[in-house]
Amino acid sequence: MPKVFVYGTLLKRMSRSSVLDNSLYYGLAIIEADLYNLGSYPGIKQGDGCVVGEIYEVSQQTGKELDEIEGYDFHYHQDSLFIREEVEACSLSYGAKIDCYVYCYNGDFYNAKIIQHGDYRRFLMEKDSSSKQWIISYGSNMSSGRIAERVGEVTHSQTGYLDDFELVFNKKAFQHDSARANIRCNEGIRCPAVAWELSKEQINQLDRYEGTPSHYMRIALPFITRNGLLPAQGYIAHPSRLMEGLTIEPTYWEHIREGYEEHGFQEHVMALRERQPASGFETQGSVL
Numbered sequence: 001m002p003k004v005f006v007y008g009t010l011l012k013r014m015s016r017s018s019v020l021d022n023s024l025y026y027g028l029a030i031i032e033a034d035l036y037n038l039g040s041y042p043g044i045k046q047g048d049g050c051v052v053g054e055i056y057e058v059s060q061q062t063g064k065e066l067d068e069i070e071g072y073d074f075h076y077h078q079d080s081l082f083i084r085e086e087v088e089a090c091s092l093s094y095g096a097k098i099d100c101y102v103y104c105y106n107g108d109f110y111n112a113k114i115i116q117h118g119d120y121r122r123f124l125m126e127k128d129s130s131s132k133q134w135i136i137s138y139g140s141n142m143s144s145g146r147i148a149e150r151v152g153e154v155t156h157s158q159t160g161y162l163d164d165f166e167l168v169f170n171k172k173a174f175q176h177d178s179a180r181a182n183i184r185c186n187e188g189i190r191c192p193a194v195a196w197e198l199s200k201e202q203i204n205q206l207d208r209y210e211g212t213p214s215h216y217m218r219i220a221l222p223f224i225t226r227n228g229l230l231p232a233q234g235y236i237a238h239p240s241r242l243m244e245g246l247t248i249e250p251t252y253w254e255h256i257r258e259g260y261e262e263h264g265f266q267e268h269v270m271a272l273r274e275r276q277p278a279s280g281f282e283t284q285g286s287v288l
Contacts, residue, residue: 002063003100005031005089007053008042008120010066013222013229019065026055027185028092028219030239031102035120036112042120043082043105043112052119052219055089055100070103080106092217093184095239117213121220125231131200134158136223136234138167138193139181140252141206142259150209151202159263160225161190162234169248171237174211179246181256182237192265195223195232210235 003026009016034047044051058066067073071081082103089098115123126133141147147154166186169179183191198206203218210216216235223232260268 001057001059003055003057003098004063004066005029005053005055005087005100005102007031007035007044007051007102010069011054011121014121016069019062019069020056020058023059023062024057025185025187026057026091026098028236029053029055029089029098030092030118030217031087031089033087033102033104035115035118036105036109037115037123038105038107038112042115042123043107043109044102045104045109049114049116050118050213050217052122052217053089053102055091055098066103072103078106082106090239092236092239095242117218119217119219122218122233125220125233129231132197133200133203134195134223134230134232135198135203135206135218136162136193136195136221136232137259138162138183138191138234140255140259141196142192142194142263143255144262145258146255147196151198151205154196154198154202156197157263158195158225158230159265160193160195160223160230162193163190163222163224165189165191165221167191169246170242170244171216172241172243172246174215177243177246178252179248180237180252182242183234190224192260192263192268193223193234194259194263195225195230214238215241 010020031051033044033051034049035051036043072084073080083106084101085104087102089100091098162183164187165183166189168182168184171180171182173180212218215238217238218233218235221234223230
């Protein structure tokens, strides 16, 4: 069955996501294109930008529904609102290349504004909120001391989980071959995390520490607190930076352990302690 890359209202928790409820989810991915805000929905066209989306394997019936939603008619290709085209997507979980199709806008982009970071959910989040944003940490920045060192005083935080994600250590550090924390799509798994309320200036500072967007990409993520879904953003490794078998430095590990204990993830602290390095260790895959 064919695979489709979606980037707008068909994304999880968006207005038309139910159309893909019975489709096989392949996780987050990126494609090379430019993303534009067209008003009530986005559109893409050929370009050298990076667009964040999701990949699904769809049935023939679902494919027909998608064609109808996107205003695509195979027999009247040039008169369609969106045109279905083949594209190579890159998985954010493993860096694998996946052939799929995507719907590209066939109209006029004259008054459309480009979304530079390429993430439609993040665009809506920033458009509809105040100057502050909730930024998710699942690695060393879970420690209040660590985050304060990087962005200054942070007064508000919320603990919770990233649903359908697992914690992994497959991100190569900036200047040496040691591991940094990352998350990977894995349905049914919950990754402990904390969200910090940061100002635009603090977010810009953190972006520099995280090497955004070439090392880590900042995207909207599903953060679940005791009160339900919290609109938030987090960092996920760019697929070009993924590497297995990296060594975790004990000092980096200590920041993560401190963060887990500080925010009450006691049952997960035990799992962390079982894997605590004495002088660094090699890791593959998840630790929780």
